[in-house]
Amino acid sequence: xxxxxxxxxxxxxxxxxxxxxxxxxxxxxxxxxxxxxxxxxxxxxxxxxxxxxxxxxxxxxxxxxxxxxxxxxxxxxxxxxxxxxxxxxxxxxxxxxxxxxxxxxxxxxxxxxxxxxxxxxxxxxxxxxxxxxxxxxxxxxxxxxxxxxxxxxxxxxxxxxxxxxxxxxxxxxxxxxxxxxxxxxxxxxxxxxxxxxxxxxxxxxxxxxxxxxxxxxxxxxxxxxxxxxxxxxxxxxxxxxxxxxxxxxxxxxxxxxxxxxxxxxxxxxxxxxxxxxxxxxxxxxxxxxxxxxxxxxxxxxxxxxxxxxxxxxxxxxxxxxxxxxxxxxxxxxxxxxxxxxxxxxxxxxxxxxxxxxxxxxxxxxxxxxxxxxxxxxxxxxxxxxxxxxxxxxxxxxxxxxxxxxxxxxxxxxxxxxxxxxxxxxxxxxxxxxxxxxxxxxxxxxxxxxxxxxxxxxxxxxxxxxxxxxxxxxxxxxxxxxxxxxxxxxxxxxxxxxxxxxxxxxxxxxxxxxxxxxxxxxxxxxxxxxxxxxxxxxxxxxxxxxxxxxxxxxxxxxxxxxxxxxxxxxxxxxxxxxxxxxxxxxxxxxxxxxxxxxxxxxxxxxxxxxxxxxxxxxxxxxxxxxxxxxxxxxxxxxxxxxxxxxxxxxxxxxxxxxxxxxxxxxxxxxxxxxxxxxxxxxxxxxxxxxxxxxxxxxxxxxxxxxxxxxxxxxxxxxxxxxxxxxxxxxxxxxxxxxxxxxxxxxxxxxxxxxxxxxxxxxxxxxxxxxxxxxxxxxxxxxxxxxxxxxxxxxxxxxxxxxxxxxxxxxxxxxxxxxxxxxxxxxxxxxxxxxxxxxxxxxxxxxxxxxxxxxxxxxxxxxxxxxxxxxxxxxx
Ligand code: B3K
Ligand code: ZN
Numbered sequence: 001x002x003x004x005x006x007x008x009x010x011x012x013x014x015x016x017x018x019x020x021x022x023x024x025x026x027x028x029x030x031x032x033x034x035x036x037x038x039x040x041x042x043x044x045x046x047x048x049x050x051x052x053x054x055x056x057x058x059x060x061x062x063x064x065x066x067x068x069x070x071x072x073x074x075x076x077x078x079x080x081x082x083x084x085x086x087x088x089x090x091x092x093x094x095x096x097x098x099x100x101x102x103x104x105x106x107x108x109x110x111x112x113x114x115x116x117x118x119x120x121x122x123x124x125x126x127x128x129x130x131x132x133x134x135x136x137x138x139x140x141x142x143x144x145x146x147x148x149x150x151x152x153x154x155x156x157x158x159x160x161x162x163x164x165x166x167x168x169x170x171x172x173x174x175x176x177x178x179x180x181x182x183x184x185x186x187x188x189x190x191x192x193x194x195x196x197x198x199x200x201x202x203x204x205x206x207x208x209x210x211x212x213x214x215x216x217x218x219x220x221x222x223x224x225x226x227x228x229x230x231x232x233x234x235x236x237x238x239x240x241x242x243x244x245x246x247x248x249x250x251x252x253x254x255x256x257x258x259x260x261x262x263x264x265x266x267x268x269x270x271x272x273x274x275x276x277x278x279x280x281x282x283x284x285x286x287x288x289x290x291x292x293x294x295x296x297x298x299x300x301x302x303x304x305x306x307x308x309x310x311x312x313x314x315x316x317x318x319x320x321x322x323x324x325x326x327x328x329x330x331x332x333x334x335x336x337x338x339x340x341x342x343x344x345x346x347x348x349x350x351x352x353x354x355x356x357x358x359x360x361x362x363x364x365x366x367x368x369x370x371x372x373x374x375x376x377x378x379x380x381x382x383x384x385x386x387x388x389x390x391x392x393x394x395x396x397x398x399x400x401x402x403x404x405x406x407x408x409x410x411x412x413x414x415x416x417x418x419x420x421x422x423x424x425x426x427x428x429x430x431x432x433x434x435x436x437x438x439x440x441x442x443x444x445x446x447x448x449x450x451x452x453x454x455x456x457x458x459x460x461x462x463x464x465x466x467x468x469x470x471x472x473x474x475x476x477x478x479x480x481x482x483x484x485x486x487x488x489x490x491x492x493x494x495x496x497x498x499x500x501x502x503x504x505x506x507x508x509x510x511x512x513x514x515x516x517x518x519x520x521x522x523x524x525x526x527x528x529x530x531x532x533x534x535x536x537x538x539x540x541x542x543x544x545x546x547x548x549x550x551x552x553x554x555x556x557x558x559x560x561x562x563x564x565x566x567x568x569x570x571x572x573x574x575x576x577x578x579x580x581x582x583x584x585x586x587x588x589x590x591x592x593x594x595x596x597x598x599x600x601x602x603x604x605x606x607x608x609x610x611x612x613x614x615x616x617x618x619x620x621x622x623x624x625x626x627x628x629x630x631x632x633x634x635x636x637x638x639x640x641x642x643x644x645x646x647x648x649x650x651x652x653x654x655x656x657x658x659x660x661x662x663x664x665x666x667x668x669x670x671x672x673x674x675x676x677x678x679x680x681x682x683x684x685x686x687x688x689x690x691x692x693x694x695x696x697x698x699x700x701x702x703x704x705x706x707x708x709x710x711x712x713x714x715x716x717x718x719x720x721x722x723x724x725x726x727x728x729x730x731x732x733x734x735x736x737x738x739x740x741x742x743x744x745x746x747x748x749x750x751x752x753x754x755x756x757x758x759x760x761x762x763x764x765x766x767x768x769x770x771x772x773x774x775x776x777x778x779x780x781x782x783x784x785x786x787x788x789x790x791x792x793x794x795x796x797x798x799x800x801x802x803x804x805x806x807x808x809x810x811x812x813x814x815x816x817x818x819x820x821x822x823x824x825x826x827x828x829x830x831x832x833x834x835x836x837x838x839x840x841x842x843x844x845x846x847x848x849x850x851x852x853x854x855x856x857x858x859x860x861x862x863x864x865x866x867x868x869x870x871x872x873x874x
Contacts, residue, residue: 001863006317006370011044014051016135016142017092019187025150025158025194027114028104031061034132036095036142038087050085053097054126055133057111061098082133097133106130107781107822115260116219118195119155120273122266125316125375128187138186139314139418148192149176155194157217161185161269163252181269183249184416186312191268193217193256200226204234204248207241212248216279217256221745225280229255232295236302239333244407246306255279255298259747262783262825263379264297267304274301277748277784283672285749287715288679292338300330306411314418316375320367320443321421323379324387331388338676341564342614348539348565351389353626355381356448356544360473360630361836362872364446368421373867376825382446389542390442394428396484396512396540397439402432438516441479447472449481451515453547457530464489464499464527469519470543483515486540486563489524489531494560497531499524510537510563532556537563551577555601558619568618574601575647576623576631582643583636592643594650602651606658613666613680617687622648625798635839637798641761645694652691663688663703672712686719693723701729708735718752725760750777751784755792765800766807769793773815780818783826790815794833801833802840806847809834813851816865817858824862831855831865835872849873 020035038051060077063070065087076083087093106113111130112121121131129136146160152175162181169175197217204212214233216226233253240246255272257279265274278297281290307329308322335343358364358381365378367387372378395403406428414423421443429436454467468485472478488510489497496509501522504511513522524531532553536545554577557570578598585592605619622644629635652659666685671678689707692700704723708731711717717739724735736757743749754777757768772778772789779785794801794812801808812833819827834855837848855861855869 001373001866003371003373009315012041012135012140013044013046013049014038015041016140019142019144021146023148025119025148028102030101030103030112032099032132034097037092038095039092040089050083051087053082053133054129054136055082056080056129058099058101064096066093099132108824109260109262115258120193120258121191123190124188124266128190134187136187138188138312141184141186143184144181144190147176147178148194149174150194157195157197159193159254159271161191161271185269189269189309191271191273198223200230202230204237206247208247213252215254222280225282228281228291229279229294229298232298236299240303260782265301267301267308269309272301280748283713285714285746287718288682296330296334299333300326303329311414312418314420317368318420320383320387321424323384324367325391327384327388328391339612339614342618344565345568345618351385353624353630355385356630357836358382359448363835366444366446368443374863377828377864377867386542393484393541398432398434406431438482441481445479447475449543450546451543453535453545462527464524464531466522468515480518483541485513485515486537487511487513488534490534490560497527499527534561534563534566538565551597555597558601571619572623579628579643579647582646583639586639586642592646599654603655606662613684617684620687634841637802641799649694652694659688659691670712682715689723693727696728704729705731722756725756751788755788758789758792759796761799781822786826790830809847809851813854816855820858820862820865824864828864828868831868
């Protein structure tokens with residue numbers, strides 16, 4: 001397979017001004033007529049170049065240039081392209097291409113495909129070429145008009161981008177609709193949908209007083225689960241007006257939910273296509289987390305209208321331009337709608353467990369990659385989540401006001417253009433006069449920096465010297481980055497010190513240090529006593545800290561830090577260091593005991609009252625096994641699991657009374673409401689249930705079973721089922737069966753049923769997973785189902801997936817090989833659980849490598865799977 005390099009980017013030789021598409025749609029046979037007006041690109045001087053249109057898996061019927069049909073000698077056709085050597089050079093010309101496709105046969109779910117009985121498209125990144133021959137690259141932006149023709153009974157609803165401009169009836173029970181999108185767009189934002197869909201409709205009045213019609217389309221049986229998505233859309237539209245001054249531009253905004261989708265959702269202009277998972281919600285079918293994610297994803301796709309659609313990417317190496325910025329925008333949106341503290345914790349947790357692993361492994365790449373084989377493999381945590389952290393650091397360095405000036409300038413300068421990350425940084429720099437030249441290195445440097453912290457206090461001078469040094473493990477010549485490090489100093493009485501550092505602004509005694517050297521001293525004046533350091537507040541940069549802080553200081557910060565992130569972080573560090581000590585004890589074969597300091601700290605939190613119970617729940621949550629694994633030189637999955645379980649069980653045993661009381665206090669008067677207070681109550685209550693079920697007593701089993709049987713919300717029902725499945729609850733089989741019976745017609749709930757069993761820590765899990773693979777409700781062609789069984793087992797069940805005999809690895813490779821020919825994108829996502837092999841012991845390394853080799857040697861291996869598997873062995 002061929003590697004594509006950023007350094008080889010060149011401007012397109014031709015531009016497409018208008019696209020007139022005509023579809024005759026049937027499930028197994030779609031006919032496409034595409035009429036293009038094309039000109040030579042004045043910015044690209046390479047004249048007389050052949051016109052190369054990209055197309056894959058298409059059956060060509062005819063081509064006409066300026067109305068004259070071409071003979072086969074006038075063009076060249078291969079598996080990937082259609083080349084016309086001789087085209088007019090100095091004038092606009094038209095090309096009419098006719099081809100056919102088979103949507104039903106398209107199990108890759110890219111291009112035009114069938115989901116249940118509806119037809120829909122997914123074009124990003126390079127799916128448009130599976131619909132018709134085109135200049136399929138984001139810097140070719142055109143005006144699209146689309147006419148859809150289909151059977152009226154099978155496909156009563158016919159949608160595409162923009163505004164509906166005409167419709168009519170045909171003989172043979174067929175009808176047609178024409179859509180016109182007035183905005184220029186790259187073809188990856190094209191979409192069409194045809195099917196038996198119902199919709200809910202609402203309206204939004206924009207800040208300038210325009211009325212926008214909002215429609216959400218779903219299959220008929222889901223029509224009672226759309227209200228939250230609609231409310232989320234309205235919230236998003238208002239938020240972008242208030243926060244970024246961005247108004248929606250078309251008169252219509254449509255969202256369609258489909259059951260078969262490779263990812264979360266897609267921001268097609270005026271016609272978003274969504275995975276049902278991020279649309280459908282009713283209190284009895286969706287959890288509080290599902291509700292939050294729906295709002296976040298609806299926001300994300302909506303925000304793309306400005307950051308992605310109106311201003312798009314010049315080439316796919318610039319993906320983080322739209323994704324990093326849009327993730328940052330959706331994070332802030334969710335923070336404003338929910339709890340800022342909890343949202344930051346959730347995001348950092350995800351970043352540190354998953355993105356840090358990616359950035360330390362064989363697939364590490366900068367947020368602006370320099371080479372790829374298959375671009376779909378680069379929709380990564382690095383491009384998305386680290387990309388968002390980079391935008392966040394720009395805001396930290398510029399301050400919120402200048403950041404928004406920069407954003408305004410970016411929107412004003414580049415509206416209607418396809419640009420690069422550099423244009424974004426330049427706008428930020430120009431609007432703020434802040435020098436970002438060194439900061440730009442974040443775009444080209446892979447790997448997570450480690451920042452080492454050393455402190456010396458001088459009592460005579462009342463000064464503290466903080467020495468910060470940066471490095472990236474395994475990279476001797478890593479670029480020295482510009483890193484914002486937020487810091488505050490605490491006195492022993494819990495108050496924050498009024499210390500100062502030259503040339504550094506302090507806001508409420510919090511200082512933002514700018515680390516720009518490999519090693520740099522920061523001298524704090526006016527430090528009356530040895531301070532307790534709160535550093536990297538708010539997680540001000542995506543780095544790992546290396547510093548030794550005694551448990552007593554961590555316990556202190558867990559009580560007193562006024563930065564909600566760092567307060568939580570202190571608790572995580574405290575618990576993690578205790579777990580690591582227990583791991584050592586396990587290795588020495590000694591018996592385990594839990595330190596008083598942890599029990600006391602937890603007790604204090606349990607006895608606290610707080611308006612933000614979700615935040616208290618975060619404080620009481622133990623670091624995840626995957627996060628602990630991230631910090632070990634050689635991952636010992638079993639020891640991590642046992643030590644962590646021991647801590648959980650011990651806390652439950654020592655604090656049973658407090659935990660039970662907190663449970664009851666928040667369980668009584670459960671009404672199933674969806675406001676943040678009720679959500680907080682459920683979050684902490686279900687955490688308490690999880691602790692108590694570790695005890696495996698009759699009481700704890702009873703408690704879980706009662707909650708399961710009487711649950712008013714899916715949040716409560718699934719939390720109870722999770723506790724039951726992960727304990728020795730005698731009702732386990734009955735509950736699982738009952739749950740299945742109750743929800744067999746709700747695909748998204750059945751996904752939960754699969755994943756809860758696949759991630760269980762109970763000893764029989766592997767056997768259960770194997771039998772679930774043969775369950776009638778399992779379907780390798782449905783990505784949500786694959787993720788809920790194969791994904792959950794391989795990514796969320798370390799002890800069983802990493803079983804010593806390699807059965808977990810073999811199971812995964814079997815599924816990857818089966819998926820490779822069905823759906824390469826999903827297959828390549830599933831390989832990720834094998835890519836981290838270097839992190840394990842020799843025996844596991846060998847077993848994982850064997851499976852990777854088996855995968856690479858599969859016949860007809862896709863580019864997607866090949867790239868991930870081969871790079872991880874390299
Ligand atoms: N832009 C899409 C992702 C497309 C993925 C293509 N493999 C969704 C999003 O980030 O909003
Ligand atoms: Zn996105």
